[in-house]
Amino acid sequence: MALSKSWRTRYLFYASLILIIPFLLSVLDLHRDGISDGPKRKIPKKSDHLILGPAAGQGLPNRLQCKGLKAVNMDDASRSRGAISGSDAVSFVTVFTVYNGSVRSEPTSLVTVGNVSYSKEERSLAILHTFVDFIQVSMPKSSVIILTDPASHFSVKRNSASLLPIEGDYSRGRLMLQRIKSYIVFLHSRLEQLQKAKSVSHYVFTDSDVAVVDDLGHIFQKYPQFHLALTFRNNKEQPLNSGFIAVRGTPDGILKAKIFLQEVLDVYVSKYMKASRMLGDQLALASVVKAHLPFVAKKFGKPEAFSSEVNGVSVLFLPCAVYNWTPPEGAGQFHGMPLDVQVVHFKGSRKRLMLESWNFYNTTSKLPDMLCLVLKSGRTKYDF
Template sequence: SVVGGRVLRGLEKGYSVLRVFVESARLAMPNSQQLVLTDPAAAISTERLPAGISFQRVPGNYSRGNLMLQRLDSYIAFLDDQIKQVGKADSLQHFIFADSDMIVVGDLGCVFLEFPSFDVALTFRNNKEQPINSGMIFVRGSKDGLAKGKLLLQSVVDSYRRDFFRASRMMGDQLAFAWVVRHFADPLEDSFKQGKVFKSQVKGVEVLFLPCSSYNWTPAEGAGQFHGMPLDVKAIHFKGSRKRLMLEAWDSHKHQVAATKDLLPLQCFVLKSGRSKYDF
């Protein structure tokens, strides 16, 4: 891929995606800290990334076919560590688990202030088979919130291993989330269709459901798929072949965004891409 006159190959593409995510998160949420959960065997070139990123190495199975399951296992291990440390920090810290192929364009931390009574927040879309997008998960940093977050994610992992292990490696977690939500909460299909924020109990966990259109929005993929962008979007998720678009958008507008905090030109760049096919 050629981005900004540079040819990106192999690992450099992955580093570029993570770098854009971190840079955008720091602009949108200047008080946030970024931590990467990773394989103990991973050789990470920290000089290719912004300074100040923390790394936590979590033992597990990082084979390609097991990545989505391992991601959830790593989240659980992280929450378990945080439960042991509750009360040691000077102030309460909340956590957002996010895929790295995102540009953060708004303050995601406001979710914890605007909705003070949830344990876990998930993003949803009107998709019958896979209503939950697990690319963004919010967990309240109280001891109860951390414990409830661990409980919910463990239920998803159990469902994944029991029912969906043979699913496509990129779909098993989505299917497991859907199963848990449908089996341990009141019927939610009508709420998913309405596309508004709502709350429901899932296995005793207070779960806030946030529409992907505002909190985890994905651009349409391919030529002719121009559908517009929500005005209140807080994170743009460049799944699959959209990653090149992510890098091009940030490369074209990062200096303007950093100077003015104006994200409209970047968002317009993303929208215009809906008229052409892009591949990573």
């Protein structure tokens, strides 16, 4: 009787196995087919020309209104170019380098904008030249100082621009870290020279892929107390953008800005070296500010300028929407372009748009119309 029961148990087990195996095989086949033949994620192809769409923000108050590529509620006369009073000047400071091996490019890697084809290095230099060109239009009395690797050989064919070699590690993986180090070295040298200077020169540290479209001298007049100015946005993880830092050119302003940036550098090195290639500087900026101003996040939610003291440094916070506005692919695209926009930041793949915008300006000589081109550029990833 026990033997019969054991045989029946084995019989039921094998019978069940025979029934289950085909089902398992069909599931495995379906899973394998789903992996091999299912819909694959398509990587968006970058465009090699501008694609214009509707201008965001139409009908909203205090936003640029466009009819085609004509600005209908903004003109050159309403902008404040040349508004710096007295003897104070503003100099722009940026970090730029070229890398060995990028001098010559294969024909397939050339990019054409307008009637000009660029290799990889030539593209970077064209962006740098355009950066200077926009400053010469909006702030013709300003100079541009380019901090660079002494081993980097290139020239800038603009009278208002000069190169200042500073020793350091400018490799791609350390460039953002080196940028802060170069800023600190630059401020230290200016502090030493300030005793001999007969006039004050304020400084605006920016990325080289920005277009200054209005006179920024008013910042130092309208807000006379700050030592250093940063731009903020409503972003929980990265509320501060390092692509725009203004420094008052007084001895106290330069010293306090140097102290602030040294603290940012220390936090960068101790906490964010794994993000050193891209975001480490912005994460370190946010960490320093939040450590001293724990409730500042609430103010980042409103695009209004405000001032606070950060470890003895008077910091002016300016909204990115005006002083660091990013074209349609990024922040601000759904609300359009503020009428009082001062700086346009062509981050990432928007660099083609920067060159296209400058070419368009050269045909019209109207910055407001050029801003319509930028606004209507659509959420397109271009080929830079």
